[in-house]
Amino acid sequence: MALDRPRALSGIQPTAGSFHLGNYLGAVRQYVALQETHDAFYMVVDLHAITIPQDPQELRANTRVAVAQLLAAGLDPDRCTLFVQSHVPEHAQLAWVMNCLTGFGEASRMTQFKDKSTKQGADRTTVGLFTYPVLQVADILLYQASQVPVGEDQRQHIELTRDLAERFNSRFGHAFTVPSAHIVKETGKIYDLQDPSIKMSKSASTPKGIISLLDEPKVSAKKIKSAVTDLETVVRFDEESKPGVSNLLTIYATLTGVSIAELERKYEGKGYGALKTDLADVMLDWVAPFRARTQEYLDDPETLDNILAKGAEKARTVAAETLALAYDKVGLLPAKH
Numbered sequence: 001m002a003l004d005r006p007r008a009l010s011g012i013q014p015t016a017g018s019f020h021l022g023n024y025l026g027a028v029r030q031y032v033a034l035q036e037t038h039d040a041f042y043m044v045v046d047l048h049a050i051t052i053p054q055d056p057q058e059l060r061a062n063t064r065v066a067v068a069q070l071l072a073a074g075l076d077p078d079r080c081t082l083f084v085q086s087h088v089p090e091h092a093q094l095a096w097v098m099n100c101l102t103g104f105g106e107a108s109r110m111t112q113f114k115d116k117s118t119k120q121g122a123d124r125t126t127v128g129l130f131t132y133p134v135l136q137v138a139d140i141l142l143y144q145a146s147q148v149p150v151g152e153d154q155r156q157h158i159e160l161t162r163d164l165a166e167r168f169n170s171r172f173g174h175a176f177t178v179p180s181a182h183i184v185k186e187t188g189k190i191y192d193l194q195d196p197s198i199k200m201s202k203s204a205s206t207p208k209g210i211i212s213l214l215d216e217p218k219v220s221a222k223k224i225k226s227a228v229t230d231l232e233t234v235v236r237f238d239e240e241s242k243p244g245v246s247n248l249l250t251i252y253a254t255l256t257g258v259s260i261a262e263l264e265r266k267y268e269g270k271g272y273g274a275l276k277t278d279l280a281d282v283m284l285d286w287v288a289p290f291r292a293r294t295q296e297y298l299d300d301p302e303t304l305d306n307i308l309a310k311g312a313e314k315a316r317t318v319a320a321e322t323l324a325l326a327y328d329k330v331g332l333l334p335a336k337h
């Protein structure tokens with residue numbers, strides 16, 4: 001791993017057993033690509049997963065399932081650093097410092113928090129959920145990341161990260177790289193199959209609206225076939241007036257490498273049925289080997305845990321250095337060793 005490469009960092013939550021198609025197309029595909037050009041750090045963000053109620057046993061199991069899926073998608077522990085967030089205590093430690101630099105009003109403007117807290121109801125919303133964007137700021141800044149591959153829904157959090165990094169640097173002296181969001185325009189927001197006005201989401205989609213990568217392929221095929229489209233029958237990419245069909249075309253094009261223009265020609269005069277049937281087959285071809293590879297990693301938890309142990313060790317080296325610098329800059333007295 002060349003140290004002169006720019007750093008990239010991202011994280012994914014183990015809040016569900018399976019990643020969904022939006023996670024893969026919007027984020028994980030970019031993780032795989034960036035490990036070739038960047039010194040990349042990727043983590044399963046279990047500390048973020050407890051901002052909403054969790055079952056402890058499920059969370060532990062889902063954390064391994066998330067790691068297995070990242071490996072199955074193509075992350076290579078020899079080319080990137082793969083770890084679990086809670087194995088690196090510096091995340092929570094730097095988050096506290098950043099919390100003390102974040103305005104209450106500033107945090108209140110985060111739309112993901114507003115959406116998630118509205119869904120939960122005010123009495124079930126925790127302070128942890130309120131400050132999770134600040135934990136995310138710490139996640140990124142600890143690694144001096146310059147690129148953060150994420151979906152469109154995370155843009156505001158990356159903006160917050162930039163603001164806080166600049167605020168810290170100008171108040172206390174330079175400590176942090178100011179990062180940029182790496183969002184792929186075409187796939188940065190994959191939509192819910194039943195409601196193409198909202199993003200596909202682990203926590204907000206209805207079961208019929210979400211393609212879970214580890215589901216039985218038959219189940220996913222059925223969901224694609226019953227995806228909401230529109231009353232026209234013309235297969236045409238038009239996000240404004242045909243969001244459902246456009247979403248299907250984006251998924252199809254990205255999984256196959258065939259351009260959207262070519263797909264429009266292919267389905268000229270054929271209607272939505274043919275498009276959906278073929279896309280269901282495309283999904284099946286992609287998902288079957290992915291599921292098999294994920295299962296192979298899950299069948300060998302020792303190897304998985306060894307990968308995570310090595311990853312955490314590498315991550316801690318970098319994180320500890322940044323945390324020490326930040327502690328020093330804000331004026332915390334160093335402990336004598």
Ligand code: ATP
Pocket residue numbers: 011012013014015022023024025026027149150151152153154187188189190191199200201202203204
């Ligand atoms: P939750 O709804 O619980 O927040 P999620 O589906 O958003 O779950 P996360 O683990 O929060 O999943 O997100 C992991 C990555 O996937 C993030 O980079 C996020 O931006 C990206 N992502 C999530 N949903 C989509 C989507 N529908 N389209 C593109 N990218 C997405």
Ligand code: MG
Pocket residue numbers: none
């Ligand atoms: Mg999310």
